[in-house]
Amino acid sequence: MSPSRPAGLVRQARTPRQGIPDATVARLPVYLRALTSLAEHGVTTVSSEELATSAGVGSAKLRKDLSHLGSYGTRGVGYEVEYLVYQISRELGLTQDWRVAIVGAGNLGRALANYGGFASRGFTVVALLDAATDLIDQEVAGLPVLAVTELERVIAQEQVQIGVLATPACAAQDLCDRMVAAGVTSVLNFAPCVLNVPGHVMVRKVDLSTELQILAFHQQRGAAAGLGYGGLGEQSQDGPGAAEVAG
Amino acid sequence: MSPSRPAGLVRQARTPRQGIPDATVARLPVYLRALTSLAEHGVTTVSSEELATSAGVGSAKLRKDLSHLGSYGTRGVGYEVEYLVYQISRELGLTQDWRVAIVGAGNLGRALANYGGFASRGFTVVALLDAATDLIDQEVAGLPVLAVTELERVIAQEQVQIGVLATPACAAQDLCDRMVAAGVTSVLNFAPCVLNVPGHVMVRKVDLSTELQILAFHQQRGAAAGLGYGGLGEQSQDGPGAAEVAG
DNA sequence: AGGCACTTGTGAACGAACGCACAAAGTCAG
DNA sequence: CTGACTTTGTGCGTTCGTTCACAAGTGCCT
Ligand SMILES: NC(=O)c1ccc[n+]([C@@H]2O[C@H](COP(=O)([O-])OP(=O)(O)OC[C@H]3O[C@@H](n4cnc5c(N)ncnc54)[C@H](O)[C@@H]3O)[C@@H](O)[C@H]2O)c1
Ligand SMILES: NC(=O)c1ccc[n+]([C@@H]2O[C@H](COP(=O)([O-])OP(=O)(O)OC[C@H]3O[C@@H](n4cnc5c(N)ncnc54)[C@H](O)[C@@H]3O)[C@@H](O)[C@H]2O)c1
Numbered sequence: 405m406s407p408s409r410p411a412g413l414v415r416q417a418r419t420p421r422q423g424i425p426d427a428t429v430a431r432l433p434v435y436l437r438a439l440t441s442l443a444e445h446g447v448t449t450v451s452s453e454e455l456a457t458s459a460g461v462g463s464a465k466l467r468k469d470l471s472h473l474g475s476y477g478t479r480g481v482g483y484e485v486e487y488l489v490y491q492i493s494r495e496l497g498l499t500q501d502w503r504v505a506i507v508g509a510g511n512l513g514r515a516l517a518n519y520g521g522f523a524s525r526g527f528t529v530v531a532l533l534d535a536a537t538d539l540i541d542q543e544v545a546g547l548p549v550l551a552v553t554e555l556e557r558v559i560a561q562e563q564v565q566i567g568v569l570a571t572p573a574c575a576a577q578d579l580c581d582r583m584v585a586a587g588v589t590s591v592l593n594f595a596p597c598v599l600n601v602p603g604h605v606m607v608r609k610v611d612l613s614t615e616l617q618i619l620a621f622h623q624q625r626g627a628a629a630g631l632g633y634g635g636l637g638e639q640s641q642d643g644p645g646a647a648e649v650a651g
Numbered sequence: 652m653s654p655s656r657p658a659g660l661v662r663q664a665r666t667p668r669q670g671i672p673d674a675t676v677a678r679l680p681v682y683l684r685a686l687t688s689l690a691e692h693g694v695t696t697v698s699s700e701e702l703a704t705s706a707g708v709g710s711a712k713l714r715k716d717l718s719h720l721g722s723y724g725t726r727g728v729g730y731e732v733e734y735l736v737y738q739i740s741r742e743l744g745l746t747q748d749w750r751v752a753i754v755g756a757g758n759l760g761r762a763l764a765n766y767g768g769f770a771s772r773g774f775t776v777v778a779l780l781d782a783a784t785d786l787i788d789q790e791v792a793g794l795p796v797l798a799v800t801e802l803e804r805v806i807a808q809e810q811v812q813i814g815v816l817a818t819p820a821c822a823a824q825d826l827c828d829r830m831v832a833a834g835v836t837s838v839l840n841f842a843p844c845v846l847n848v849p850g851h852v853m854v855r856k857v858d859l860s861t862e863l864q865i866l867a868f869h870q871q872r873g874a875a876a877g878l879g880y881g882g883l884g885e886q887s888q889d890g891p892g893a894a895e896v897a898g
Numbered sequence: 899a900g901g902c903a904c905t906t907g908t909g910a911a912c913g914a915a916c917g918c919a920c921a922a923a924g925t926c927a928g
Numbered sequence: 929c930t931g932a933c934t935t936t937g938t939g940c941g942t943t944c945g946t947t948c949a950c951a952a953g954t955g956c957c958t
Contacts, residue, residue, distance in 0.1 A: 427915060429868050433861040437843060451935065460845035464917055471937055479936040480924040496864050497871030504863070511765050515758035521843060521860045526867070566866055590866040592859075596684060596768060598707035598886055606869050608862050609886045612839075613768045614680040615855050616751070617743050619813055619837040620773070621676050622853050624744030639845055639856045674945060698905065711947055718907055726906040727954035 451482035505564040508571035509534035517545040530562040559586040573597040675716040698729035752811040755818035756781035764792040806833040820844040
């Protein structure tokens with residue numbers, strides 16, 4: 405479904421890590437978090453079973469996921485935590501720093517700017533922009549709020565790669581277009597709307613209203629899983645995933 | 652993968668709307684939003700093609716999704732917007748009001764409490780709780796912040812069905828357990844951790860850090876879709892989805 | 899009335915993802 | 929060095945989801 409796999413093109417695969425399934429990619433950050441947590445607790449080695457439990461998935465799925473990155477892990481022993489952390493980080497591209505701009509300094513935009521969880525991985529918020537004149541020049545998380553009119557200049561100058569949209573829905577498409585025109589190729593959209601972007605740009609959407617509606621649906625019918633209790637399962641958030649709509 | 656379908660049981664399906672696929676459920680809110688937007692613009696009828704474009708999906712997928720709810724829609728004409736809005740709303744359980752409690756009145760919790768998009772659908776935030784003494788009794792979005800020690804009482808008294816976790820990860824599991832024990836059966840979790848819950852409770856997770864990492868991954872490789880431009884696609888956010896881990 | 903253009907709903911083919919189960923590969927004790 | 933035990937990596941059948949393509953229904957125009 406998702407077009408992240410290059411259509412039919414590029415079938416030749418010399419390197420082992422070629423064409424990691426989207427479902428796997430979506431889980432790698434979860435594994436990474438579980439691993440870093442284990443590392444902080446002094447664990448140096450984990451079996452797929454233990455790590456799977458930590459991450460809330462089945463062990464078979466975990467092993468298959470990891471096998472897509474290569475054969476790290478030692479039979480009879482397990483995986484070396486630190487080494488695996490490095491490998492997953494590298495695969496996800498977290499060894500480099502990513503430069504992020506947040507557009508919209510409302511409730512959500514400010515919460516995001518203040519959030520420490522970004523910088524702790526390789527994501528640096530380099531700019532925070534808004535249209536409201538009374539917000540401009542206010543300082544949020546050590547950054548001054550800039551006028552949206554500066555958007556093109558800032559993106560080019562700061563070499564922003566990832567844009568975060570936290571504005572009302574009606575403004576999102578226009579701002580997205582401007583960001584893309586200025587060179588952004590990845591967008592994280594919090595506005596409740598569909599964005600049209602050229603094919604080389606990837607959009608991911610976070611929509612809280614949708615999440616609540618899905619919960620409501622399941623609660624309305626059989627009350628969640630349907631069985632009494634027990635059973636292993638995942639924690640949803642996201643599944644497949646890329647995005648683009650004809651530009 | 653998600654346990655929302657009762658294993659192998661219940662194969663007989665007399666009613667048309669029996670066992671809607673998870674992937675479909677996750678898209679219904681998107682259709683609903685597109686439809687309400689069209690309704691506001693005075694549109695009374697849409698074809699699957701138009702609606703699909705509005706929602707950012709393919710028309711075949713949209714028709715199949717809608718067919719799971721029943722045969723609303725008229726051949727040769729399309730769907731009546733208002734009627735379809737009602738049917739989807741009913742299917743999602745939005746005809747009743749859902750009572751939500753937010754735990755954690757930090758940056759994110761306050762942003763959520765202030766967000767109008769919840770109430771506009773059938774979700775009412777009935778309580779906002781926190782542990783920090785200096786936040787308690789502060790007023791946010793017309794609600795006083797309550798002490799977490801009140802959690803059990805408030806959930807029972809206000810008949811909270813959905814709990815939202817916006818606390819640090821370390822406190823999330825404990826608070827989740829308490830909410831579940833107090834009667835909550837649906838949890839929306841913003842803390843970056845996996846929650847263990849009994850089988851009858853559904854958890855959905857929203858993790859911004861994960862989203863950024865997925866964007867980084869795709870950008871690091873072929874730069875999104877891989878092709879030059881054009882092409883239809885989805886906007887990701889979420890896919891399958893339930894959750895429970897042996898209690 | 900009949901033909902025509904249009905759109906839904908769905909059967910069937912295809913593809914992606916999951917989970918089982920097991921052989922291969924390693925460790926460790928003796 | 930051997931043999932028992934542990935755990936990875938993966939081939940395979942199954943399930944779930946998407947896409948194609950078309951028959952069946954609807955409205956309109958002549
Ligand atoms: N707050 C939440 O919890 C929440 C939850 C779900 C979705 N959202 C969505 O996230 C978005 C932001 O939410 P919020 O609560 O921060 O809203 P908000 O009203 O607090 O903030 C929006 C900000 O965007 C700015 N803005 C408006 N037009 C702009 C433009 N053209 N260019 C630049 N900035 C502009 C406004 O000045 C304002 O500061 C909305 O689309 C909302 O639907 C928010
Ligand atoms: N702010 C963001 O943009 C953002 C983004 C992604 C994830 N998150 C996650 O969301 C959660 C909240 O983020 P935040 O930015 O609001 O953090 P925050 O520190 O601003 O707020 C956390 C709040 O939880 C309260 N709290 C702590 N322990 C508690 C307990 N035992 N019971 C009740 N309340 C308790 C604290 O008093 C504080 O008010 C965190 O887990 C964070 O990782 C936040």
